[in-house]
Amino acid sequence: MLAATAGFINCVGGVNGDNPTEITRADVDTVVRTLLNNNAYTIMDNIEGEDKFGTAPVRDAYFALASTQLTGNLDNVAGFIHKNNYPSPMNALRSEWGSIGNLRFLVSSIGSMTPVSSALGADVYNIFCVGMEAYAAIEQDGYSAQFIYRPAIYDGPLALNASVGYKFAEVPRITNDLWVINLRASLN
Amino acid sequence: MADNTIVQSGTFISDGAARTLVLRSDIDWIQVFNETEATATNINRGYKYFWRRGLANGGGFVEYHPAADHTAAINVLAANTGISLIDSSTMVPGAAVAVTAGTNATQPVYSTAATGLLAAGAIARVVNTAHTNVNGLDFTVDTVVANTSFRLANALQQAPGLIAGANGFYRFIAPDIDTYKLFYPSKRVIGNITAANPGVVTTLVDHGLTTGQRVRLSVPGVCGMVQLDGREVNVTVLSASTFSIGVDTTAMTAFAFPLPASVPFTPAEMIPVGTRAGGPLADATINQGFIGVRLAAGVLSPAGSNNDVISWIAGKSFNL
Numbered sequence: 300m301l302a303a304t305a306g307f308i309n310c311v312g313g314v315n316g317d318n319p320t321e322i323t324r325a326d327v328d329t330v331v332r333t334l335l336n337n338n339a340y341t342i343m344d345n346i347e348g349e350d351k352f353g354t355a356p357v358r359d360a361y362f363a364l365a366s367t368q369l370t371g372n373l374d375n376v377a378g379f380i381h382k383n384n385y386p387s388p389m390n391a392l393r394s395e396w397g398s399i400g401n402l403r404f405l406v407s408s409i410g411s412m413t414p415v416s417s418a419l420g421a422d423v424y425n426i427f428c429v430g431m432e433a434y435a436a437i438e439q440d441g442y443s444a445q446f447i448y449r450p451a452i453y454d455g456p457l458a459l460n461a462s463v464g465y466k467f468a469e470v471p472r473i474t475n476d477l478w479v480i481n482l483r484a485s486l487n
Numbered sequence: 488m489a490d491n492t493i494v495q496s497g498t499f500i501s502d503g504a505a506r507t508l509v510l511r512s513d514i515d516w517i518q519v520f521n522e523t524e525a526t527a528t529n530i531n532r533g534y535k536y537f538w539r540r541g542l543a544n545g546g547g548f549v550e551y552h553p554a555a556d557h558t559a560a561i562n563v564l565a566a567n568t569g570i571s572l573i574d575s576s577t578m579v580p581g582a583a584v585a586v587t588a589g590t591n592a593t594q595p596v597y598s599t600a601a602t603g604l605l606a607a608g609a610i611a612r613v614v615n616t617a618h619t620n621v622n623g624l625d626f627t628v629d630t631v632v633a634n635t636s637f638r639l640a641n642a643l644q645q646a647p648g649l650i651a652g653a654n655g656f657y658r659f660i661a662p663d664i665d666t667y668k669l670f671y672p673s674k675r676v677i678g679n680i681t682a683a684n685p686g687v688v689t690t691l692v693d694h695g696l697t698t699g700q701r702v703r704l705s706v707p708g709v710c711g712m713v714q715l716d717g718r719e720v721n722v723t724v725l726s727a728s729t730f731s732i733g734v735d736t737t738a739m740t741a742f743a744f745p746l747p748a749s750v751p752f753t754p755a756e757m758i759p760v761g762t763r764a765g766g767p768l769a770d771a772t773i774n775q776g777f778i779g780v781r782l783a784a785g786v787l788s789p790a791g792s793n794n795d796v797i798s799w800i801a802g803k804s805f806n807l
Contacts, residue, residue, distance in 0.1 A: 300774070303670035306705050306758040311751040318623060318751035415580050415658060418622035418750065420614035476703060476760055477717075 339430025366410025581659030589651030616655030686736030
């Protein structure tokens with residue numbers, strides 16, 4: 300839903316010669332500035348600096364939902380702070396990779412990717428940068444998903460077959476399109 | 488094959504164009520009957536078609552009249568002239584096919600030796616051509632000359648800036664906008680915004696909007712007309728690819744589709760807001776995913792010719 304609908308910004312600060320390029324600090328700053336200009340609230344509070352070697356304070360942040368394929372490129376972005384270098388790693392989420400400026404990157408192996416859609420024909424990764432309450436999954440009828448198993452005796456008069464299935468009653472919605480931006484990046 | 492496993496059947500009058508049948512569940516086989524040709528005695532016209540899992544997508548078998556009578560013969564359908572199974576939730580781009588040239592026009596014509604599934608209304612993408620400003624952008628195709636060329640349907644504000652040589656590829660993305668994106672309405676890249684009262688927006692892929700829907704325009708500096716950037720507008724649909732925005736753009740900076748020198752850039756976009764005059768969220772993004780089949784059109788193809796009466800049955804439980 301976000302890939303189909305959210306407005307996008309191409310990464311343009313990289314050097315890989317593609318469109319979009321790999322992610323750079325300038326691209327992160329563009330997204331953060333845009334979200335700030337659109338009055339999006341950050342989701343996470345800042346993490347105060349502490350007197351520990353190798354750590355750095357983490358700014359209050361929007362979430363950036365990305366593919367695990369981007370982790371190598373994220374490591375190379377200026378200002379990247381891996382979650383191990385947070386003053387208090389306990390504040391990092393399990394899926395979190397780190398932060399850049401006012402974005403904290405959550406990665407997933409099923410993160411969004413649009414195949415062969417860069418100018419050079421490379422895969423393009425969609426990094427959904429979202430502010431607070433930018434989108435919602437609205438549950439219908441009081442449940443979000445049901446796994447259903449019907450034993451054979453209930454499934455037919457001859458009790459020959461059992462049935463198994465699932466159903467979802469959940470609708471994703473962008474609540475404010477100004478608060479979600481798809482930052483598109485290729486890999487370096 | 489047991490035909491007591493039919494999951495759906497139906498009929499339609501052919502309009503001479505390829506047709507997508509939306510099915511209520513997955514299928515393993517389908518038979519299509521051209522009732523008009525079955526009773527006629529036209530030479531080399533197909534009247535019965537069959538496809539099952541295991542056959543090539545876009546293929547199948549055809550039963551036809553080899554002479555101007557009711558004798559019958561069977562043949563294998565040529566590639567892309569038959570039946571294709573579609574799951575719009577898992578559409579992946581087609582294979583890369585070489586592009587041998589591209590014209591420098593507002594509707595560039597790309598030459599290729601294999602147009603494959605491309606037909607008017609299909610969506611394609613070129614990559615790695617000398618048209619670096621068009622590369623990677625999806626666009627609707629309108630004029631397809633079989634195994635020769637295809638044309639970008641919706642005119643850019645200006646030509647790409649140079650003639651593309653024998654470099655690059657195209658990929659078939661989707662047969663139509665119904666199978667293009669899972670969600671409706673969805674964003675579109677903008678190819679042009681006129682300086683007029685009201686201004687008219689042209690999208691590279693047909694927009695699929697209806698009058699009264701509301702969208703936001705994103706116009707980066709590289710595209711000019713930054714006065715519209717972030718502006719929310721009501722849509723009045725003019726055609727499949729154009730809509731007017733109810734805003735006088737005559738005094739604004741002229742819109743410019745970026746030239747290759749501007750690469751990399753973010754193109755101008757139309758972003759659905761998910762709101763229309765009828766009420767908030769009434770038209771927010773709707774999942775339109777479906778399972779179905781695509782029938783190619785033609786005298787030896789299942790969607791038939793104009794005004795042919797077509798019926799079909801589709802089912803499950805075919806053992807490979």
